[in-house]
Amino acid sequence: MLEFMDHVRAAFYAQSAWNVDNSYASLTTTAHNLLDFRIPNGIRLHISSLSSPNFATSYTLGSTGVVDGSLSFLYSSLGLHFKSKSRNVHLGNVVSGYRQLRELHKHERLAQELMGYDGAETQKKKDSLLYGRLYLPGSTLEALYLRRISPTSLLRLNCVSDDSLPNGGTLLALLQNDNGKYSHEYLYSTDSSLFGVRGLYNFGYDPRFPLLRPSGRRPAHPWDHQNGRLSIGAEAYFSPVNKSGGISTGLRFTTLPIHTGFPYTMTLTVNPLMGNLSSTYAVKAGPNLALCSRFDFNVYSYESDVVLGLELWQRRQTSPEVAWAKELVKPGWEMAHDTNGALKARVDNHGRVGLSWECRIKELLVSFGAGLNLKKRDSVLASVGMEFSYSS
């Protein structure tokens, strides 16, 4: 389950028209959501509030044997309007599951600029977001600065201050450029001076030239891949201090909403230096079910891993009286509000099992989780935890 601040940040991205999916870093978001979901550990309580559209606070108290907590504050120059209260928040927004990619859209502001249209001042303003979080009792401080420096670019600064780190902290600077058809980002980390470049290219339709859009015809048959999107990307890192680096390249094909069959996503990532191949296949088998698998193989060490995961949504039963009305609703319209809870499970070939159940109880968002290790007969239950969050 997304923490409140992550939820707020997602709202900021959404309202500032930033497409977080159009980045090489998020190439495998779906598989990540279904297979690497976070399992609560210990007991944790979040109390959060979006006191004004520009200001949010959140407090966390947790115990995993040791009591710890954190305070976080967020300021956004852009007024954020979303359902922040835990009693009416869309569960589908805070529980990340199968990610259905949308059609690429032309940046509205970019379009305005391109057309030489000088919009109002409000449209020129560069939205920014400030976020700070202090962990206690470790006194670790996290800070985040987001700024939309142009309609197509975003600057992100992540800082951590901690005694235990060399030089007392690290800073990561990331400049993302998203042109719809392609995106590229550059990053620099003060920790051992790591430089990085990422790029993603989408084949097919170019949103900058909507007139060249292929016919929006519906696919002739369910396995017609005309209405999917193929993306290819790569990343490279280099640290002159360590004289070390890494590269990887990846490929993704995903169906778009126009696709009439069941949605699915396939990715293949390759790390040519380390000989690592990773392929994922995720399918949304029904409105309430998503399945995902990942297969890792290393051509040098012949090590391999398989992970399987599933996501199951529990919908609120619609009363027979309104069932007829629901059937009339357009297929694309998700009734996110109907969701009651979501179960996620994963299992890998090492016998590790992860379970998580996220739901709303009264006004609280609750998530339970357990990690099991079936190979260890003596201690099968590796971890267990639950989290409560309340926001107003």
Place this chain on the structure above:
Amino acid sequence: MAFNFNWSPLIADTDRVRDMLTSSLNKSPKPPIIVDDILVNELNLGSTPPELEILEIGDLAEDRFRGIFKMSYTGDAYLTLKTRVQANPLNTYLSTKPSFTSPMPLAASSGLTIPLQITLSDIRLSGFVILVFSKQKGITLVFRNDPLESLKVSSTFDSIPFIKDYLQRTIESQLRVLFMEDLPAIIHRLSLRLFDPELQPAVNPALRNVDTDARPPIDPFASPAQQPVDSSGIPLDDEFALDHPTETYASFSQKNLLRLATLAESQRTLSLFTPSIRDTVYRAWANAADRNEAAGGANTPLTKPTTLSRIQSSLGLHSTWSSASSQVSDTASQATRPSMVSAASGATVYTLNTSRPRAQRKRKNRVVNLRKTKDDKDISDLASISSGYTDSMSQNQSGSASRSLSGTGVSSLSGTLAREGEINTPPRSPQKKFGFQGHGESSKLGVETFGKSHPITPRVSHLQEEDTDETPRASTVLPLPQKKDVERHALPRMQTLPTRPRSLEMLPRSSSELNLSSLGAAFSEGSSGGILEQAWMMKMATEIARKVAEEKAKQGGWRRDSEQRYSTGEEAPPAYVS
């Protein structure tokens, strides 16, 4: 002094060491590049033992040892480790960083684990080692500095310089930790297993054999007994070795330590001039006492030292401390007037073990140079006196026993008991000491001191009464030592004085008197203990040797010889007449 360093059993038993190394290597948090347990695959200690140079020995006895060594090792030991490492530098880089600032690479950080075999060879060590051995507490071995000079790390990645350097660096730092922290712990645990009787059954028989094998060479008393006065430190050790183990243990019992503590406490509060640094003070005083014993020896009967040594052996550490403390308090009260009481305690100080290793070693050397033969005669003299008693305890105390007319071992025992009692209550009152004050200053004139000591004679009767009385004296505090002193004074003098007036001057009479003289001498003479001190030393050495010999004899060895010698010595005139 030499150690027999037995390297081969260590080589034989590498399995256990390997296990312990494995566990200790995996205990500390591993660097992120190592993704699996480190397995010690092969361990060979090589055929070349490390070189050990003795720098200092702080404490030496059968059941304990404390020393500082200089160690250097350039042997052919090697160690092979097996583990798996993460070959992707980006992966290890990210694993140590906070996730909030992680660049979140998609697949560039995917791992590649590679089995790795590392061989550590050409290990060069050099450093100072502090070794503390105690039978109860096992062996504690500490490196005073970082001993690792260099080593060669060869691995599967030798062809890749970056990884090779990294491994070299990482392993060196890990090894430093191992040497400084883990190795002491391992050795301590091993030693505990060896020495702890409870755990011993668990130790496999082979190991125990090793242990027992190792001991004989260390066992010092096999050879030296026949040469009672040896220049080396061995005789001393023998004495302790021959003592019944329980005795020596008793000297370190918790009770004694407690007493010690209380003594120190009271001393601190009662005496204005007590130096605050305990340890240094004690040493200094012990030395002073040693030096001065000679001076005080004017009146000492030859047999007295025997008693002293007896006490020393039985009471061990705690009596030393007590005496030292008492001495301190005395001096504080009056540098000019050494007292009997202080003297007694001083003497004990000398004999007792804290200062033992160093001081005695030195002295022995001197003794050898100066007058070996004469002292031998003395020894024989002593021996004859004591030989009547079968029990070693009684032998040791025979001197005092014979002197005090009560003549029973009981009385001497009570004397020792009284000594123990002293511990609790260090002599506080300077007044009690003045009787012998003149003594110390006119150190060498036996006759005069005699006269001066007379005033105390009334007490002698007192004391004798008490001595005959068999009640333990631990509770009776101050008066006892004094009385004892008096008693020792009076009786022996009568016997010894007429025959050997000169000897009185040189030899410390009794433990108590020694102290007297020592105090005086310390202030008057300074450091030049000279002949007297040496003579005293000789006495000590011979006495020890005698005990050894007797033990040997009891065990069916060469008793006859020794007896013969002793008997001849008895007939001979006192040796130290010159």
